[in-house]
Amino acid sequence: MSTIVVPSSPTGVLGDAWRRCVGTGRLNLALRADHQESLALVQSEIGFRYVRGHGLLSDDLGIHRPYDVAGHRGTRYSFTYADQVLDAWLDLGIRPFLELGFMPSGLASGDQTVFWWRGNVTPPRDHGEWAALVQAVVRHAIDRYGLDEVRRWPIEVWNEPNLVNFWQDASQEAYFRLYEVTAAAVKDVDAELQVGGPAISPGADDWWQPFADFVTDRDVPVDFLSFHAYTTGPAQHVPFGTYQTLRDPQSLLDQFATPAKLLAGSRLEGLPTHVTEFSTSYRPDNPVHDTPYQAASLAPVLVGGGDLVDSFSYWTFCDVFEEENVPTSALHGGFGLLGHRQLRKPAFHLYAFMARMGTQVLHRGADHLVTRDDAGRVTVLAWQPVGGTDAPDEPARHELRLSLPVPGAGRVSVHRSRVAPEQGDVHSAWRHLGRPGSPTSRQLDLLHEASEPVRSLTSLDVVDGRVTLDLTLDRHEVTLVEIDAVHDETPAWLDDARILGRQVAAQGA
Template sequence: MTSIVVPADPVGTLSDAWRQCVGTGRLNLALRQDYRASLELVQSQIGFRYVRGHGLLSDDVGIHRPYDAAGHRGTQYAFTYADQIVDSWLELGIRPFLELGFMPSGLASGDQTVFWWKGNVTPPRDHGEWAALVQAVVRHAIDRYGLDEVRQWPIEVWNEPNLVHFWQGASQEAYFRLYEVTAAAVKDVDAELQVGGPAISPGADDWWAPFADFVTARDVPVDFVSFHAYTTGPAQPVPFGTYQTLRPPQSLLDQFARPAKLLAGTRLEGLPAHVTEFSTSYRPDNPVHDTAYQAASLAPVLAQGGDLVDSFSYWTFCDVFEEENIPTSVFHGGFGMLGHRQLRKPVFHLYAFMARMGDAVLARGADHLVTRDASGRVTVLAWQPVGGTDAPDEPGSHALRLSIPVGDATTTSAYAHRSRVDDEHGNAFTAWRRLGRPASPSRRQLDLLHEASEPGRSTTALEVTGGRADLTLTLSRHEVTLVEIEAVRDETPPWLHDARILGRAADGTP
């Protein structure tokens, strides 16, 4: 096996686009204890900067409240729940990436809804009233949190209007009108607020040119473009679950890059690009989300995606999520990197590993990313490459050998700390299956699942010669590994001999 020589000098800077934003279930769920505990854990170990989800304007948040009683008729804007939600996010160091949707029933032009919780997906019956609602939301946010703060919140208009499930008739004309009215309403409050869209799903390339033409012809403000990316094919439903085919991870990177190519030469060229949803499966009941495969498939995406877009938002941070009704089991293929009760999935550890890497990129390949931080600590993220449904089954192991620059010419030893997740380690899903897939684990079973979710950890000493150490890794099936390497300064006093701990002589003899 050939050793890859990692350069001592950086070849680039690691983009932080991978943790710029993360997805969430509908906003009303932020009022729940399990949700708050999950976000607190995610922020403590990963530290996302923005959170984005559906339902800000839906009835269960209760902002839009029309009334007609006792001779009084009008609309009250109520922020009782919205304030609690945003306050809780800001307290945990994460800002809202505001998605304006879905339609309040009191403003809807029809009764078409989506999801178990019935988000209304029809245009407003009165665009002037919609504009007033948008301005009320933005002005309240500025009054409560300050203009400088709210100017940092991207404001996205709707969600996947190219799909009939999310926008009545998937009408471009109706969406473009909604976008124009919304953008004007936002900018009328403050010209420096950020507004963008069109938040389209994969496979909607035919929307880009008309959107660019429309906003250009009518001089409509657009501060960023947004879209979604997934790798799965048609759903194969079973009771309370879904299976799907999977395209290779490169498919996500290709989707990230596609809009920039399509928008070249238009007014939208060069605008910040935000992938406001991405994952393997677009279904909230696909068990691939719970597996080590999920982490291995997304590792190269996190390593390279920041070269293509300004942010890419994992959908979602936890399984407190109810699009297909209330989950029937603790593991149910939910979108989250955390399951219910903060059960950590392998993809959570992938993100936590990324959060421990340095900023300076030393090397990057098909199965590894090597960085260094300001202290000189070298970090190696390595993964077994995976190829999707049509690729051969992944082998039982994958080998990688690296020559790592460590310390300086005086360094003779380095400490290597390895953390790993695979089908056996850091994998509560595997443990849950072996427990018989209990739908509602007992307290004892839940404790066992939390223990099983801990990554495997090991340490070793590496010999350093001429400022370099050889690192040989054998990765198991679907493994993602983080190795943290730092030079050792030996401070062992000369009178200490570890062999004597057992009462033997320093040379090991009795």
């Protein structure tokens, strides 16, 4: 096994594109205790900057309230629920990435809906009333949180309008009109507010040039671009679940890079670019989300995605999420980093590992990232490279040897945290318990305990300012190694050989 010699001087800086945004279920779900407790946990261990979800304007959040009673007719805007959601998010240090959708029923031009909770996906029957709604939302936010704060909130127009499920007839013409009206409404409130789109799904690259042409020809404001990326194929349905083929994780990075290539030379070239949804599967009931494979496949994406886009938002931070109806079991293949009751999945640990790394990048490879923080602590994130459905099965072991520049002299401590099948793997633990739909308190305790990474603490000798770190990773493993200088305070009279009370024979006796 060859040794990778990691340089002593930084080669770059680890940015925060990987945790700049995260997804959530429809905003009404943020009123639930499980959602709030999950977000608090995610923020304490990862610290996302923004959160994005559907349904800001849907009926269940209750903002748009038309009335016609006793000769009184008009529209009232109610922010009772929206305020509770945004207040809670901001209190936890996370800002909204506002997605404007879906259509309130009192403003909708039709009755087509999506999801179990029936988000309306038709254009507004009156674009002037839509503009007034958008402005009411923005002005209320400014009044409540201040202009400087709201200027930091990206405002995204709709969600996946290229799909007939999310936008009636997937009409470009109708979406472009909605985008133009919305952008003008936002800018009429304040020219420095950020508005963008088109929030298209994978496979919709043929939308980029028409969108660029439209906003250029009509001089429509665009402050950022947004789109989605997934690696799975068509759904293979079973009762209350889905299986899908998987593409190589590199396909996510290829999708991240595509818009910049297609828009080179256009007016949109160089704009901030946000992947406002990404994961392996686009289904909320695919068990791959709950497995160590999910973490191993996304490790190179978290490490390399910031080279290509300004943010990429994991879909989603928790399983408090309802699209295909209410989930039927505690673990059900949901999108979340966390399952219900804050059960930590392997992908959660991947993000938590990244959050513990330094900002000085010393080395990057196909299976590792090495960083250092300002205190000199060296961290190594390592993973077994994985492929997709068409790739051969990954081997049972993956080996890596690194020569690392380390702080101090003498010895360093080596703290390792591991996640792999049967190690820090809540899905395997749940399977061993018989896949209980509603775990008892005892079973929840066991699942929480089993979901913790396997940890060890050892030490290594420093030779000429370096240590050699040999890592053997299990199949689909993601591991974090943290290396700190040891300041030995062992008194001279201590002798660990005598812990059992036995006398050590005198030398030469």
